Amino acid sequence: MTGVRIEHVITSGTFSLDGGTWNVDNNVWIVGDDHEAVVIDAAHDAEAIARAVGDRRLTAIVCTHAHNDHINAAPALAKATGAPVLVHLDDRLLWKHTHPDHDPGGYLSDNQRIPVAGTELQVLHTPGHTPGAICLYLPSLNTVFTGDTLIAGGPGATGRSYSNFPTIIRSIRDRLLVLPPATEARTGHGQPTTIGAEAPHLADWIARGH
Template sequence: MIGHLVTSGTFSLDGGTWDVDNNVWLVGDDREVVVIDAAHDPDAIADAVGDRRLTAIVSTHAHDDHIDAAAELADRTGAPILLHPDDRVLWRMTYPDREPDRALADGDELTVAGTTLRVLHTPGHAPGAVCLYVPELGTVFTGDTLFNGGPGATGRSYSDFGLIIDSIRDRLLTLPPETVVRTGHGDGTTIGGEAPHLEEWISRGH
C-alpha cells in the first residue's frame, strides 16, 4: 500500500529561501515501510510510520527540503538514509558532519513488504536525482524530476536542463503509459499524460 502526507517548510539554495509543500511517500504494509523523501516534519512522518518497522529513508535527491527531516527520523528509528553519491555536494549543505548511510545506484532494487522498488538514476534537477519505479503497483516516484506539467526546475546550481530532458525521455517516458507518477510536490499525473509534451518542453527550455 502507498501512504502519503504533505509537509511544509522551506527550500534554500543559491542564497534564496522559498516556502514549499512537499509530498512524503510511504510504501509498505502493516509491518514494514520505507519513507521516500523525509521532508520538514519528523513528528508527522513518524506518526505516519506508526509502529511499523522503517526499513529505509530513501532520498530522491539532496535538496534541503527533501532531506531536512531525514537525520532525526533515522536517529529515532535506526533506519538507514539512502542517497545517490552524486548528490553528496548538496547533502553536505544540510548535513556537513553526517554522511548518508548507504549509496543508491542505478538499477538497485529495494524490497519492502514483498514489493520491489527499482532505482532509476535521473540526473538533471540534481546530479544524483533518482526515481523509484514500482512495477507491481503501476507507479513511479519521481521526486522533482517529473511533475504534472513538465520537468523539474533546472535554474539553480548543480542542475542541467539537457540532462533532465534526457532522463525523462530515456528513463521515464519509456515506462508503460498508464504508470502513475507520484511527485515530490503538487498533484500526480501519468506517464501517458506527460509523454506528448516532450517536444514542447524542449522548445520551452531553449
Template sequence: MAARIDHLVTSGTFSLDGGTWDVDNNVWIVGDDDEAIVIDAAHDADAIVEALGGRTLRAIICTHGHNDHIDAAPALASRTGARIHLHPADLPLWKMTHPGTPPDAELADGQVLTIAGTDLTVLHTPGHAPGAVCLHAPDLRTVFTGDTLFQGGPGATGRSFSDFPTIVASIRDRLLTLPPETEVRTGHGDPTTIGTEAPHLEEWIKRGH
C-alpha cells in the same frame, strides 16, 4: 498483505544559491501494516513517525539532495534506526544541509529495493540534481519521481547543480519508456501519469533550445 502507498504533505522551506522559498513537499510511505520505507523525509520527522503508525521503518530513500527533501532525514533515522540512502552524486548538496552527518548507504542505478514483497527499482535521472533518482514500482503501477517529472513538465533546472538538457534526456530515456498507465507520484503537487506527460516531450526539448 500487499504493499500500499500512504501520502503525507509537510511544509517548510527550500534554500539554494542564497534564496529561500516556502514549499509543501510530498512524503511517500510504501509498505504494509508491519514495515515500510519513506521516500523523502521532508521537514517534519514527528509527522512522518505518526504516519508510520508503529510500523518498522526499513529505509529512508532520498530522491535527491535538496534540503527540502532531506532536512528531516537524520532526525527520522535517529528515532527509527532506519538507514538513509542517497545517490553519491548528490553528496555535495547533502553536505550543505547536514555537514558531518553522512548518509548511510548509496543508491545505484538499477538497484532493487524490496519492501513488503514489493520491488522498487532505482532509476538514476540526473538533471534537477546530479544524483536525482526515481523509484519504479511496477507492481504498484507507480513511479516516484521526486523533482524530476511533475504534472506539466520537468523539474526546475535554473539553479546550481542542475541542467535542462540532462533532465529532458533522463525523462525521455528512463521515464517515458515506462507503461503509459504508470502513475507519477511527485515530490510536490498532484500526481500525473506517464501517458499524460509523454506527448509533451517535444515541447520540452524545444523549450531548452
C-alpha cells in the same frame, strides 16, 4: 505482495539554495504493508512522518535527491527509527550543504533494488534537477516516484546550481517516457500525474533540450 500500499503525507517548510529561500509543501511517500515500510523523501517534519509510519519497521529512508527540502528531516527520522538514509552517490555534495556533520547511511546506484513488504523499488538514476536525482519505479503498483525530476506539467526546475536542462530532458526521455503510459507519477510537489498524460507536451520540452 498482498497488502502493499502507498501512503501520503504533506509537510511544509522552506527550500534554500543559491542565497534564496522559498516556502514549499512537499509530498512524503510511504510504501509498505502493516509490518514494514520505506519512506521516500523525509521532508521538514520527522514527527509527522514517524506518526504516519506508526509501529511498523522502517527499513529505509530513500531520498529522490539532496535538496534541503527533501532531506532536512532525514537524520531525525533515522535516529528515531534506526532506518538508514539512502542518497545517490552523485548528490553527496548537496547532502553536505544541509547536513555537514552527518553522513547518509548509504549511497544508491542506478538499477539498485530496494525491497519492501514483498515487492521492490527500482532505482532509476535521472540526473538533471540534481546530479544524483533518482526516480523509484514500483511496477507492482504501477507507480513511479519522480521526486522533482518530473512534476505535473513538465520537468523539474533546472535554473539553480547543480542542475542542467538538457540532462533532465534526456533523463525523462530515456528513463520515464519508456514506462507504460498508465504508470502513475507520484511527484515531490503538487498533484500526481501519469506518464501518458505528460508524454504529449513533454515532446516540446524534449525538442528544446537538444
